[in-house]
Amino acid sequence: MTDPEGLRAALLRGDVPPEDGLLLWAADAAFETVRPVMTAPRLAVAVSGGSDSLATLVLLSALHPLEAVTVDHGLRPEAAEEAAFVARFCAGRGIAHSTLRWDGRGARGNLMDAARRARFRLIGAWAQARxxxxxxxxxxxxxxxxxxxxxxxxxxxxxxxxxxxxxxESAGVLWFRPFLSQTRAELRDHLQRQGIGWIEDPSNANERFDRVKARKALAALAPLGITAGTLSTVVGHLAMAEQSVLCSLEHLVKAHVHVDAGDVVIDAHGFRDAFDPETGRRLLNAALLWVSGAVYPPRAAKVIDVLTTWRTRRDRTLHGCRILVTDDAIRITRELRAVAALRVGFGETWDGWRIEGPEQPGLTLAALGPEGLRQLGEGRRRAVPRASLLASPALWQGETLIAAPVAGWKNGYEARLMRPSFTVSLIRR
Known part of the structure; x- marks a missing residue:
């Protein structure tokens, strides 16, 4: 492997070809940006064997000690050999490499999206363990x-x-993209100058996938001057506008939003005074996603309907949640119907909650529901809306309520919310 200090000295002297020097500087600058906020000291690269990830590995490993990881998704017969190719490449350069396996054959719906989420989950757990x-x-x-x-x-x-x-941040790990300002051609040129080959994924030519269609559309737009470079510039302009919106959202969340009993509660007066359609839409989406645990937000038209009628429609359901409005607050809570059939064993996570305490035979977690409310009685209830109590987690032994910590009756048990805190950082997911 290249000596990092010697390479930096060569960069400063100008002894590295300009094309390689620009890529190396980009790699080093990206890592130095994330280094101060890393929660653990070590670095890794996710490598599929394609040109982009392989070049990222080559360039970063020339500057920093690191490990490599590959996910064998099992979706194509060649996947195992591609992972083995990366392992051999790393072994030849003295880079520690791990292969993680995911059986994607049972995935439903958007297969590429399912594979992407599985990669983040698997690599995140692997990174934390190491x-x-x-x-x-x-x-x-x-x-x-x-x-x-x-x-x-x-x-x-x-x-x-x-x-x-x-x-x-995702799956407990910080992720970064060193080469968003560089082109695929630049990375491939670097590999070719180094005499390094890569794997061509056949799915990159399969027009069933939206990304392949977008790639072909981009080539067709080139005569108009619409290229990867020009679109990246446009994206940069939009990112600056996005940052301005996030600043407004951060102020709104800090001043007028809090979490109570697992619900997101928005001060109605502050929301009204600070309201603009984009900020309101983003905040409502974030609250619905956080409370429901859903991956995707609801349809835009439904959110806009809430934003235009929230003052007059004071109770509605949306995206597995109930939105309750009073003169003073907008409360997003879980909808009972969305969790009524969900039941897990003691010690397991139920809709983002875990109940901890003395183990007894036959304990299960389920929604408190109307029967739980009846057994709880008025005297032990928290002063929160009935809808919030109905969908809160409770500990049962058969049909007998043992504890409802969120609702106000602990009986020796504690409820812990396993979701990340609701902050503005979650609004852009």
Whole structure:
């Protein structure tokens, strides 16, 4: 492996070819940006064997000690050999490498999205176990432009059109993209100058996938001057506007939002005074996602309907939640119907909650519901809306209520919310 200090000295002297020097500086600058906020000291690169991720590994490993990780998703017969290719490449360079396996054959719905989420989940758990604080991804300006076109087709709002983030937290790990300002061609040119080959994923030519369609559309738009580079510039402008919205949201959340019994509670007076359609939409989406645990927000038209009628329609359901409005507060709580059939064993997580305390035979977690409220009685209830109590977690032994800590009756048990805190950082997911 290249000596990092010697390479930095060569960069300063100008002894490295300009094209390689720019890529190395980009890699180093990206890592130095995330280093101060890493929760663990070690670095890794997620590598599929394609040109972008392989070049990211080569460039970052020339500057920093790191590990590599590959997810064998099992979706194609070649996947195992591709993971083995990366393992051999890393072994030849003295880079520690791990292969993680996910059986994607049972995935339903959007297969590419399911695979992406599985990669984050698997790599996040692997990184935490190994004391790795940051994982680099090999996305380029081409990916940024393709993502912009796909989100444009879905009528995305500002948060979608402002592009992929250079860094973000997910699955307990900090992720960063060193080469969002570089093109795929630049990374491939670097590999070719180094005499390094890569794997071509056949799915990159399969027009069933939206990303491949976007790639072809981008090529067709080139005569108009619409290229990956120009779209990346547009995304940068939108990202600055996005940052301004996030600042407004941060002020609104800090001043007028709090969490109570697992509900998001918004001060109605502050919301009304600070209200503008975009800020209101973003805050409501974030609250609905946080309370419901859903992956995607509700349809925009339904959110807009809430924003235009919240003063007069004081109780409605949306996205597995109930929205309760009083003169003083807008409360987003869980809808009982969304969790009524959910029952798990003691010690397991129930709708984002865990109840801890003395173990007894036959304990289960389920919604408090009307029967639980009846057994709880008026004297032991918290002063929160009935809808919130109905969908709160309770500990049962058969049909007998043992504890309802969130609702006000602990009986020796504690309830712990397992979700991250509701902050403005969650609003752009």
């Amino acid at each position: 004391g790795i604080g940051a994982v680099a991804l090999g996305h380029t300006g081409d990916d940024q432009a393709e993502t912009f076109l796909m989100r444009l087709a879905r009528e995305a709002g500002l948060e979608g059109l402002s592009g992929m983030r250079e860094s973000f």
